[in-house]
Amino acid sequence: MPVAKRNALYAQSGGVTAVINASACAVIETARRYRDRIGKVYAGRDGIIGVLAEDLIDTGRETPAAIRALRHTPAGAFGSCRYKLKGLEESRAQYERLFAVFRAHDIAYFFYNGGNDSADTAWKVSQLAEKLAYPLACIGIPKTIDNDLAVTDNCPGFGSVAKYVATSIREAGYDVASMARTSTKVFVLEVMGRHAGWITAACGLASEKEGEAPHVLLFPELAFDLERFLARVETVVARYGYCAIAVSEGLRDPEGKFLSESGMRDAFGHAQLGGVAPRIAKLVRDRFGYRCHWAVADYLQRAARHVASSVDVEQAYAVGKAAVELAVKGRTAVMPVIVRKSDRPYRWTIGVAELKDISNREKKVPRDFITEDGFGITARCRRYLAPLIQGEDPPPFRNGLPVYVKLRNIPVKKKLAATFRV
Amino acid sequence: MPVAKRNALYAQSGGVTAVINASACAVIETARRYRDRIGKVYAGRDGIIGVLAEDLIDTGRETPAAIRALRHTPAGAFGSCRYKLKGLEESRAQYERLFAVFRAHDIAYFFYNGGNDSADTAWKVSQLAEKLAYPLACIGIPKTIDNDLAVTDNCPGFGSVAKYVATSIREAGYDVASMARTSTKVFVLEVMGRHAGWITAACGLASEKEGEAPHVLLFPELAFDLERFLARVETVVARYGYCAIAVSEGLRDPEGKFLSESGMRDAFGHAQLGGVAPRIAKLVRDRFGYRCHWAVADYLQRAARHVASSVDVEQAYAVGKAAVELAVKGRTAVMPVIVRKSDRPYRWTIGVAELKDISNREKKVPRDFITEDGFGITARCRRYLAPLIQGEDPPPFRNGLPVYVKLRNIPVKKKLAATFRV
Numbered sequence: 001m002p003v004a005k006r007n008a009l010y011a012q013s014g015g016v017t018a019v020i021n022a023s024a025c026a027v028i029e030t031a032r033r034y035r036d037r038i039g040k041v042y043a044g045r046d047g048i049i050g051v052l053a054e055d056l057i058d059t060g061r062e063t064p065a066a067i068r069a070l071r072h073t074p075a076g077a078f079g080s081c082r083y084k085l086k087g088l089e090e091s092r093a094q095y096e097r098l099f100a101v102f103r104a105h106d107i108a109y110f111f112y113n114g115g116n117d118s119a120d121t122a123w124k125v126s127q128l129a130e131k132l133a134y135p136l137a138c139i140g141i142p143k144t145i146d147n148d149l150a151v152t153d154n155c156p157g158f159g160s161v162a163k164y165v166a167t168s169i170r171e172a173g174y175d176v177a178s179m180a181r182t183s184t185k186v187f188v189l190e191v192m193g194r195h196a197g198w199i200t201a202a203c204g205l206a207s208e209k210e211g212e213a214p215h216v217l218l219f220p221e222l223a224f225d226l227e228r229f230l231a232r233v234e235t236v237v238a239r240y241g242y243c244a245i246a247v248s249e250g251l252r253d254p255e256g257k258f259l260s261e262s263g264m265r266d267a268f269g270h271a272q273l274g275g276v277a278p279r280i281a282k283l284v285r286d287r288f289g290y291r292c293h294w295a296v297a298d299y300l301q302r303a304a305r306h307v308a309s310s311v312d313v314e315q316a317y318a319v320g321k322a323a324v325e326l327a328v329k330g331r332t333a334v335m336p337v338i339v340r341k342s343d344r345p346y347r348w349t350i351g352v353a354e355l356k357d358i359s360n361r362e363k364k365v366p367r368d369f370i371t372e373d374g375f376g377i378t379a380r381c382r383r384y385l386a387p388l389i390q391g392e393d394p395p396p397f398r399n400g401l402p403v404y405v406k407l408r409n410i411p412v413k414k415k416l417a418a419t420f421r422v
Numbered sequence: 423m424p425v426a427k428r429n430a431l432y433a434q435s436g437g438v439t440a441v442i443n444a445s446a447c448a449v450i451e452t453a454r455r456y457r458d459r460i461g462k463v464y465a466g467r468d469g470i471i472g473v474l475a476e477d478l479i480d481t482g483r484e485t486p487a488a489i490r491a492l493r494h495t496p497a498g499a500f501g502s503c504r505y506k507l508k509g510l511e512e513s514r515a516q517y518e519r520l521f522a523v524f525r526a527h528d529i530a531y532f533f534y535n536g537g538n539d540s541a542d543t544a545w546k547v548s549q550l551a552e553k554l555a556y557p558l559a560c561i562g563i564p565k566t567i568d569n570d571l572a573v574t575d576n577c578p579g580f581g582s583v584a585k586y587v588a589t590s591i592r593e594a595g596y597d598v599a600s601m602a603r604t605s606t607k608v609f610v611l612e613v614m615g616r617h618a619g620w621i622t623a624a625c626g627l628a629s630e631k632e633g634e635a636p637h638v639l640l641f642p643e644l645a646f647d648l649e650r651f652l653a654r655v656e657t658v659v660a661r662y663g664y665c666a667i668a669v670s671e672g673l674r675d676p677e678g679k680f681l682s683e684s685g686m687r688d689a690f691g692h693a694q695l696g697g698v699a700p701r702i703a704k705l706v707r708d709r710f711g712y713r714c715h716w717a718v719a720d721y722l723q724r725a726a727r728h729v730a731s732s733v734d735v736e737q738a739y740a741v742g743k744a745a746v747e748l749a750v751k752g753r754t755a756v757m758p759v760i761v762r763k764s765d766r767p768y769r770w771t772i773g774v775a776e777l778k779d780i781s782n783r784e785k786k787v788p789r790d791f792i793t794e795d796g797f798g799i800t801a802r803c804r805r806y807l808a809p810l811i812q813g814e815d816p817p818p819f820r821n822g823l824p825v826y827v828k829l830r831n832i833p834v835k836k837k838l839a840a841t842f843r844v
Contacts, residue, residue: 016600018593046603074593076600083604163822171440171496171725174826178438178498181468182505187721206823275700277718295720296699299609303593306729309822389822400731400811401588401628404596 005037006108008327010059011044011051012080013114013121013143017157018164018305019316020113020143021077025070026320027111027141028059037328038109042412046079048112048121049422052094054101056412069405071317072395074305077407083422085121088128095128097420102136104415109137109327113320115144115155119335120359126333137327140335140355141319145302147198150361151353152337156319157302159312159388162202164304165191165246166389168297170206173213173244176293180242186233186284187244188294189214190277192301194250197221197365199301203246204377205385213244216375218280220250221364224259225374230287232375237290251276306402310391315348322350346387427459428530430749432481433466433473434502434565435536435543439579440586440727441738442535442565443499447492448742449533449563450481459750460531464834468501470534470543471844474516476523478834491827493739494817496727499829505844507543510550517550519842524558526837531559531749535742537566537577541757542781548755559749562757562777563741567724569620572783573775574759578741579724581734581810584624586726587613587668588811590719592628595635595666598715602664608655608706609666610716611636612699614723616672619643619787621723625668626799627807635666638797640702642672643786646681647796652709654797659712673698728824732813737770744772768809 010027012020024043031038043057044050050057057078059067070077085091102110112122119140126138142149147158169189176187193199197219204217215236218224236243251259260276277294285292315338322336333355341347369381377385395402432449434442446465453460465479466472472479479500481489492499507513524532534544541562548560564571569580591611598609615621619641626639637658640646658665673681682698699716707714737760744758755777763769791803799807817824 012600016597046600049604073596075596079600079603081601081604166823167728168722168726170823170826171727172721174495174497175438175721175725178434178468178501179503181501182471182503184721189722205821208821275697278697293720294718295722296716296718297722298715298717299594299597299606300590300611300717300719300722303597304590305593306589386821391822392816392819394814394816397814399627399630399808400585400813401592404592 005039007040007042007106008038008109008111009042009044009051009056009107010111011047011113012076012078013047013112013118014080014082015145015302016076016080017143017145017302018074018160018308019156019313021070021073021075022313022316023113023141023143023156023320024077025067026317027324028067030321030324034324034328042105043078045409047081047083048085049081049083050079051101052097052420052422054104054414054416054420056105057409058412061410062407066405066407071313072305073404074303077405078409084117085124088124095124098125099128099132099134100416102134105412108135111139111141111323113141113143115146116149116358116360116362119355123333123355123359126355129332136332137330138332139323139327140358141323142335142337145199146193146196148196148362148364150358150363153340153348154338154388156312156316158198159309160304161192161199161301162205162385163309163389164301164307165189165199165203165297166205167307169203169214169244169246172295173206176242176244183291184293185237185242185290186281186292188277188280188292189246190249190275190294190296191246193220193248195220195362195364197248200246200248201365201369201377201381202385205382205389211240214246215240215243216245217377218245218247218251219365219370219374220248220252222370222374223254224251225254226283230284233284234288245280247276247280249276305395308393309389310393311388313393318350326352343383343387346390427461429462429464429528430460430531430533431464431466431473431478431529432533433469433535434498434500435469435534435540436502436504437567437724438498438502439565439567439724440496440582440730441578441735443492443495443497444735444738445535445563445565445578445742446499447489448739449746450489452743452746456746456750464527465500467831469503469505470507471503471505472501473523474519474842474844476526476836476838476842478527479831480834483832484829488827488829493735494727495826496725499827500831506539507546510546517546520547521550521554521556522838524556527834530557533561533563533745535563535565537568538571538780538782538784541777545755545777545781548777551754558754559752560754561745561749562780563745564757564759567621568615568618570618570784570786572780572785575762575770576760576810578734578738580620581731582726583614583621583723584627584807585731585811586723586729587611587621587625587719588627589729591625591636591666591668594717595628598664598666605713606715607659607664607712608703608714610699610702610714611668612671612697612716612718613668615642615670617642617784617786619670622668622670623787623791623799623803624807624811627804627811633662636668637662637665638667639799640667640669640673641787641792641796642670642674644792644796645676646673647676648705652706655706656710667702669698669702671698727817730815731811732815733810735815740772748774765805765809768812
């Protein structure tokens with residue numbers, strides 16, 4: 001008896017990255033190699049919301065070249081969303097709807113590409129499938145620039161942000177150094193990672209020799225100590241003539257309050273719209289009178305496919321490919337993860353983790369990755385981070401700009417009578 | 423009788439760029455090919471301040487490989503400064519000091535690499551040399567990310583910023599588009615160019631097809647019209663689901679006041695430290711409630727050698743080389759400039775301009791380069807800008823990061839008894 005050929009569904013979840021589409025590329029390309037087992041590969045438009053709304057995309061309508069181009073295209077080609085399913089009871093209607101859509105479209109493979117919230121959702125879906133005796137391979141695919149997933153050695157998406165921020169602060173450091181005598185002495189770069197300081201730590205890779213930028217890192221894991229910070233800046237400026245600082249958007253004061261929320265008001269008394277970098281710059285300027293500049297990289301950092309890490313691209317592809325291979329082997333409630341075999345030379349392989357071990361856990365920067373004074377990274381941290389930014393994998397350029405693909409995203413005909421209000 | 427072998431002096435001026443060192447590289451490499459005419463090549467440490475202070479650097483102490491590496495190293499390898507010499511009478515002591523240093527170090531060639539202020543200074547120096555019958559080839563070398571120099575078709579430094587900002591807003595646009603359904607709908611990128619909107623215009627290159635980011639450009643040349651802007655944003659969001667905006671740091675309200683200065687106060691009532699992007703984001707959010715994100719690229723944009731335009735690098739090198747060739751031909755009070763021969767295919771050559779025609783003039787974006795509604799660029803503008811971002815010329819990478827050179831910058835022994843207070 002031939003194996004039944006059933007359909008697959010892929011959805012992107014949460015904040016997008018420079019390489020999440022490389023995972024999508026791998027899922028689709030690999031599924032196309034299992035045509036005997038996997039029929040259509042659908043994608044949820046704007047992630048799980050598209051699944052709930054039965055707004056599915058038929059990836060089979062895209063050319064192999066378009067799918068291949070996903071490998072070098074940043075952001076979410078099918079759309080993503082921030083929409084968390086809660087407990088099975090609390091979000092019962094959502095879960096029931098998911099299965100109604102699965103049944104209607106004969107989905108036997110569900111790939112959910114996201115962070116720890118998504119791993120949790122995927123795990124719950126797998127549990128419910130079991131309870132309902134619905135045959136489903138439910139596979140998580142890791143993705144997050146924050147690098148905060150448990151079990152996996154690192155997260156696809158992080159390496160490219162890491163490479164971008166380290167490159168950027170190195171370049172800005174050269175700029176400030178050359179102008180510091182008469183102009184800007186202190187430069188502040190604000191980076192993402194509200195709860196975990198991995199991106200902040202990655203900035204530290206740019207400083208390979210004594211005195212090189214950045215000189216101060218401000219981690220969300222450590223409470224901001226104003227006086228110690230200012231003393232440090234003063235010492236650095238005295239020693240090197242300038243100071244480059246990388247600060248996490250999630251920096252908090254000793255009371256646990258975000259610095260970006262502390263005290264700035266507009267003319268109407270409303271709290272200021274974000275930005276810890278201008279706040280830090282102001283604190284330095286007010287104390288020392290140094291001319292300060294600041295940058296907020298925001299989405300530029302997580303979309304910067306033009307300077308992606310090739311290790312990151314390869315790993316994003318590898319987890320997507322492994323997800324499909326696990327699914328056709330009949331595995332469920334698992335996530336392919338990155339397992340480090342050695343630091344130097346860097347060797348890694350794909351392992352398998354249980355979704356329940358990943359869901360809702362958050363991996364912060366360990367204290368021994370941060371220097372004792374709290375302002376730098378240790379050799380141990382450097383050994384961990386260094387491999388993740390290795391290699392360049394530039395996209396094709398046309399007219400001087402990177403060429404990214406825009407898919408046709410042709411909808412799948414709806415089969416359910418009921419609509420669902422998301 | 424052999425031609426006397428005399429020394430050259432090179433100085434960098436004003437804000438640095440991703441390619442000003444490519445001009446420095448060309449000056450030094452070309453001078454080394456005229457060893458029969460040019461003896462030492464000195465550089466002012468931190469620009470003209472180093473010249474005034476008789477703090478000169480002997481570039482002859484650098485290896486050919488180090489000098490070669492300047493071609494791919496951003497910022498100012500010898501240091502730069504913001505220090506403007508005023509009129510010959512007003513700044514008489516400075517000008518006299520310059521000539522004292524020239525005499526002491528047998529300087530017959532002076533290369534001043536900067537914007538229109540520097541062209542003005544170089545021109546005054548050339549006038550004074552003539553008056554003093556001091557034989558000096560005084561050559562300006564164009565440099566400015568602002569692209570606002572007169573006569574030259576474009577300015578070395580601009581093409582690379584243009585490529586960086588267009589790449590960045592394209593990438594961020596993909597990011598926002600993929601999340602807009604449930605998350606950020608409006609993204610604002612603040613770019614440099616306080617008085618001239620060339621960098622803002624360059625962002626427009628990323629939008630090659632209807633609907634592509636960026637959707638709104640805010641030029642410093644046009645007074646900000648809040649209601650027309652908000653109406654435009656609303657239309658764009660309704661049509662495309664999201665809106666990407668590029669705004670010049672120099673955007674002004676109809677009263678001529680910088681938007682970055684309008685109304686934000688901290689807890690002590692002090693004006694907020696800069697940032698027009700958060701201001702624009704707040705205006706949009708307050709009106710429509712859209713979730714907004716913003717980025718301020720600041721020095722990241724002008725230091726981004728990792729994504730430099732190869733046309734820009736070549737032109738920066740070409741003007742440096744031409745400067746030396748003009749000098750050995752006995753020219754003075756001139757600047758090599760870029761002359762466009764055709765748009766498509768792009769062909770250019772090096773011409774010669776009089777310094778007095780460049781000094782203190784500012785080339786803004788012409789009105790017919792901006793669409794009638796004020797929010798975009800015209801085909802004419804695109805035809806002008808497009809060639810300037812062509813080609814990639816990545817630096818070497820090591821350990822996943824661009825490798826930039828740090829020169830030894832060994833000082834030349836002082837010869838003057840008098841010190842000079844800058």
